[in-house]
Amino acid sequence: MHIPSAIILGLLGQATSSYVWPSKYDHLEDLLAMHSGYLRFGFSDLVVPCGFGSGLPGVQNAAEWVRSVFHDIATFDASTGVGGLDASLQFELDRPENVGSAFNNTFAAMYDFITPQSSVSDLLALSLVAALAACDGPKVPLRAGRVDATEAGPAGVPKPEDDLESTRKAFLRAGFNDEDMITMVACGHSLGNVHSVNFPELVSGEATEENVAPFDSSPTNFDNTVVTEYLDDSTSNPLIVGANDTMKSDKRVFGADGNATMSALADPANFQAKCADIFERMLDTVPSTVTLSDPIEIVDVKPYIDPLHLQEDGSVLLQGRVRVRNNPEQKINGDDLEVSLSYRDLSGASISEPVVANRARARGGQSFGFWDNTFTWFEFSQSLNATASIRDFDIHLKTSSSGALLVLDNEGTGGYAVTSDLLYQQPESCLINNGAAMALSVTAALRKDLVDANSPPVLHLAHRVARPGVMLPRLQLETIAFELIPGVEKSGYQYFRANATVEASGWSTTFDIEAGAGTGGKVHRLELLKTNALSDTCGSIS
Ligand code: HEM
Ligand SMILES: *[C@@H]1O[C@H](CO)[C@@H](O)[C@H](O)[C@H]1NC(C)=O
Ligand SMILES: *[C@@H]1O[C@H](CO)[C@@H](O)[C@H](O)[C@H]1NC(C)=O
Ligand SMILES: *[C@@H]1O[C@H](CO)[C@@H](O)[C@H](O)[C@H]1NC(C)=O
Ligand SMILES: *[C@@H]1O[C@H](CO)[C@@H](O)[C@H](O)[C@H]1NC(C)=O
Ligand SMILES: *[C@@H]1O[C@H](CO)[C@@H](O)[C@H](O)[C@H]1NC(C)=O
Numbered sequence: 001m002h003i004p005s006a007i008i009l010g011l012l013g014q015a016t017s018s019y020v021w022p023s024k025y026d027h028l029e030d031l032l033a034m035h036s037g038y039l040r041f042g043f044s045d046l047v048v049p050c051g052f053g054s055g056l057p058g059v060q061n062a063a064e065w066v067r068s069v070f071h072d073i074a075t076f077d078a079s080t081g082v083g084g085l086d087a088s089l090q091f092e093l094d095r096p097e098n099v100g101s102a103f104n105n106t107f108a109a110m111y112d113f114i115t116p117q118s119s120v121s122d123l124l125a126l127s128l129v130a131a132l133a134a135c136d137g138p139k140v141p142l143r144a145g146r147v148d149a150t151e152a153g154p155a156g157v158p159k160p161e162d163d164l165e166s167t168r169k170a171f172l173r174a175g176f177n178d179e180d181m182i183t184m185v186a187c188g189h190s191l192g193n194v195h196s197v198n199f200p201e202l203v204s205g206e207a208t209e210e211n212v213a214p215f216d217s218s219p220t221n222f223d224n225t226v227v228t229e230y231l232d233d234s235t236s237n238p239l240i241v242g243a244n245d246t247m248k249s250d251k252r253v254f255g256a257d258g259n260a261t262m263s264a265l266a267d268p269a270n271f272q273a274k275c276a277d278i279f280e281r282m283l284d285t286v287p288s289t290v291t292l293s294d295p296i297e298i299v300d301v302k303p304y305i306d307p308l309h310l311q312e313d314g315s316v317l318l319q320g321r322v323r324v325r326n327n328p329e330q331k332i333n334g335d336d337l338e339v340s341l342s343y344r345d346l347s348g349a350s351i352s353e354p355v356v357a358n359r360a361r362a363r364g365g366q367s368f369g370f371w372d373n374t375f376t377w378f379e380f381s382q383s384l385n386a387t388a389s390i391r392d393f394d395i396h397l398k399t400s401s402s403g404a405l406l407v408l409d410n411e412g413t414g415g416y417a418v419t420s421d422l423l424y425q426q427p428e429s430c431l432i433n434n435g436a437a438m439a440l441s442v443t444a445a446l447r448k449d450l451v452d453a454n455s456p457p458v459l460h461l462a463h464r465v466a467r468p469g470v471m472l473p474r475l476q477l478e479t480i481a482f483e484l485i486p487g488v489e490k491s492g493y494q495y496f497r498a499n500a501t502v503e504a505s506g507w508s509t510t511f512d513i514e515a516g517a518g519t520g521g522k523v524h525r526l527e528l529l530k531t532n533a534l535s536d537t538c539g540s541i542s
Contacts, residue, residue, distance in 0.1 A: 018411045019299045025144045026302070027117050027528060032126055032142060033298050037367035038360055038377050039321075043123075043130070044370065046109050050135035050191075051220035054105075057209040060220065061109065062131035063192025064102035069128045070188055071098055072121070073285045074157040078175035081288025087120035088149035090470050097157040100198040107471040115510050115528055116462050120472055121146035125283045133370035135191055137222030138276035141295035146286055150474070160199070160239055160249040164256060167249065175285065180278060182261040185253045187275035189215040190226045194238045202238040202247055213238045215250075224271035227262055230254055298373055300325045300332070301395055301408055303416055307424035307526045308389075310445055314491040315383040316420065318390060322357050322378045323367070324397065334359075334366070334376020336400050341380065342407075343393035346420065354396065355382045386491035389420045421447045422457065422515045422524035423493065430538035431507070431531050438502040440531060441538055444482055444513050445493040455518035457482040459498040464506025473506050482513075488541055495541055508532040 023029070035044035046054070047062040054061045068089065076083040093103055110123045118126075122144045129142045158167045171181040193212035196203035203213045215237045216226040229235035230250075239250035254262050265271045284292060305320040322341075326334050340354040357378035359365045367375040384390055392415030397406040410416045425443035432439045444457055459480045464473035482496035489495075502509065509531050516523045 019297065019302075020411050020413055021299075021303060021416055024117055025293060025296050027115060028122060028126060028142070028144055029296050029299060029302075031113060031118070031123075032129065032296065033369045033373065034367040034375065035130075035369055037375075038363040038365055039323075039367055043109075043113050043126070044134070047127075047131045047134040049220070050131070050222075056105070058193070058195055058197075058212045059102075059105060059209075060192055061105070062135050063219070064106050065109075065124075065127035065131040066188055066191055068103050068106040069124055069282060070184070071103065071157050072124060073282050074170065074174055075154055076174040076285050077154070078173065083153045084285040084287050084290075085121050085125060085146055085283060086149040086153070086287055086290075087124060087146075088151070088153040090120070090472060091149070091152035092155070095155055095157075097155060097159050100195060104471050111472060112508070114464075114472060114475060116460075116475060116477065116512075117528060118144075119146050119148045121148050121286075128279060128283060130370070131191075132222055132279065135220065135222040137190075138272045138279070139371060140276055140279045140283065143284065143292035143295055145291055145293045147290055158249070160202070160247045162249065164252045167253060168256070176278075176281075178257055179261050180281070182253055182256055183265065183274050183278045184282070185250060186224075186227055186262065186265055187271075187278055189237065189239070189250060190222050190224065190275070191215075192219055199238070199247075201244050202242045204243075215239070222275075224265055224268050227265045227271060231259070231262060231266055298325065298369070298371075299323075300327060300330070301397070303395065305416075305418060307426070307529070308418065308420055309423050309425050309427065310386060310490055310493060311383065313383075314386060316386045316389055316423065316491075317381065318355065318384050318418070319381040321360070321380070322395060323375050324378065326374045326376060331399065331402075331404070332397065332406075333399075334374075337376065337378075338398040338400055339378040340396045340398075341393040342396060343418075344391045344415065345388040346391050347388070348391060349388075355380050355393070386493070390418045391415075391420070392417045419524050419526060421450055421522075422513065422526060424513055424526050424529060425495070425541075426529075426533070427539040428495075428541050429534055430536060431502070431534040432536050432538075433504070435504075437504055438507045438531075440500045440502050440511075440534075442482075442498050442500075442511065442513065443485075443538075443541065444496045444498075444515075445490070446496060446515050448489065448492050448494050450516065450519075450521070451484070451494050452519050453484075455516075456484065457496055457498075457513060457515035458517070459500065460512040460514060461500050461502070462509050462511060463503065464509050465503070466505050485541065502531065 030041050031043040050062045072089040073085050129140050158170045193214045194202050196207040196211040200207045205211050216229050218225045302323045308316045339357040342354050357380040360377035360379045365377045395408040423445040428443035461478045463476045465476050466473050480498045482498045485495040510528045513526045
């Protein structure tokens with residue numbers, strides 16, 4: 001059965017912002033979309049639940065992540081466009097304005113997720129969106145494309161002892177007026193605590209990790225009690241009722257316009273809306289040299305293709321998954337769905353036999369995310385004739401109970417394209433521990449007619465270079481030319497190898513394989529391949 005794609009696209013197109021696969025922000029979307037279940041990406045689950053439970057006494061990850069974003073953007077200079085959300089905070093932790101372990105904790109949580117496609121500053125933005133989602137806060141649009149600073153920027157985060165005038169000036173310099181300032185502080189201080197170890201003068205009792213004082217009676221829920229308790233004088237916010245008048249910054253800030261802004265924020269719906277707006281503006285406070293993407297939306301149907309590789313018998317293995325968001329509005333229910341791929345071979349001919357994707361079994365084949373999203377996973381694995389191979393595919397979703405069929409062609413782009421001219425021979429690649437360093441050996445195969453002696457495929461390896469005094473490593477790209485492995489040829493492909501050394505401290509990283517860049521022809525690129533998926537024995541090419 002074939003349904004014209006125009007009709008089909010109309011069905012799903014209303015709910016999505018016409019996502020075209022692949023996107024360079026797929027990795028960030030994964031981190032945002034799923035925090036538990038089958039294929040959990042492990043980033044957002046650090047803030048689920050919103051409260052304590054990070055394993056460190058007195059630490060509420062969600063609150064720390066929100067505060068970290070503020071301390072990174074607070075030094076922005078709107079008149080020059082310098083600073084903003086650029087992760088320069090990593091280099092600024094010896095300053096009195098950045099006291100406490102919260103910032104290093106925040107950066108440490110990002111260690112595993114930094115890639116050439118997810119900068120630390122994009123991960124910071126993601127962390128705020130995730131923290132709010134976990135704490136029942138508003139949904140804040142996440143744009144991507146931030147570029148990390150490589151050194152400290154100017155100082156200037158407001159401190160509790162600063163007078164109102166200098167605090168105002170600091171916010172103004174960063175592009176925020178009085179109302180913005182009041183809103184931003186009220187929204188931020190909806191979550192979290194003052195820590196006695198950092199501000200002993202603000203928290204009564206002994207200075208211990210556990211001894212913390214919340215800003216309001218619901219520090220693990222993103223709500224406006226911080227506002228209402230201020231207005232009805234029932235607050236125990238240390239920055240309002242603390243023993244030392246000099247340190248009462250929330251009192252000065254909240255009253256800066258005669259309580260006009262705070263009174264408006266006493267309406268819960270208005271509070272959520274104003275907070276969503278001010279947080280979005282904070283995330284979009286970036287250096288003037290940065291161009292942000294459109295907001296990343298959670299994708300309804302997303303394929304994940306493992307790079308093809310040649311098998312011993314000369315066929316190529318097509319393997320991967322389809323993630324389907326359960327969407328009652330569109331009547332998409334993963335428990336009532338049959339998924340398959342119809343594909344075209346390299347000559348463009350449609351193949352009548354579809355590739356069936358079966359419901360994944362591990363963890364019920366489901367992932368769970370924020371905003372009540374659930375996803376169902378379908379897995380496929382099929383050997384294909386390497387010559388005919390695959391050019392692209394459509395995804396068929398068939399509702400079992402009704403028989404209704406939805407055919408997705410990647411938003412009218414002609415299908416989901418598969419890279420089949422360049423192969424990543426993962427079984428013949430390896431990562432061997434040599435003690436101080438690791439030896440990486442990557443094997444690739446390229447279709448013979450694309451082999452150009454002057455322009456071999458290249459490996460782009462993201463080294464994770466540790467930096468003294470800084471929590472996160474710097475990514476340094478090394479480009480290595482592949483060498484032809486002479487005398488080996490299979491199914492019309494020739495084999496190549498590239499060897500590299502990876503620092504033991506940063507061995508878990510990513511690399512890309514690229515072919516065709518110098519040839520004037522089509523460029524093929526396999527991205528974000530993971531060293532941690534490699535075994536320590538290189539299979540032999542047979
Ligand atoms: C005048 C401006 C501000 C001052 C003087 C200020 C001051 C403080 C202080 C003293 C703490 C306690 C830190 C600790 O003990 O570890 C704190 C915590 C916090 N601040 Fe602010 N803040 C300001 C604005 C903001 C803004 C604009 C946000 C976010 C939008 C924010 C978010 C937070 C959060 C979430 C915490 C709790 C952190 C935790 O529980 O670990 N603050 N702030
Ligand atoms: C603002 O509200 C606080 C808390 O109720 C109160 O102490 C203060 O007097 C109010 N300021 C004005 C100008 O009404
Ligand atoms: C109040 O805090 C300020 C700023 O930290 C400090 O200089 C002052 O000595 C404190 N006052 C008292 C009475 O502790
Ligand atoms: C693979 O496909 C090619 C091109 O369509 C065809 O010539 C060849 O016979 C096929 N090989 C096998 C083993 O089916
Ligand atoms: C690359 O590494 C592999 C695996 O360690 C090794 O067998 C091969 O000899 C190396 N090739 C070169 C050119 O160093
Ligand atoms: C943050 O972590 C780095 C790297 O481990 C360390 O050198 C630095 O002292 C830490 N800073 C703070 C304030 O904890």
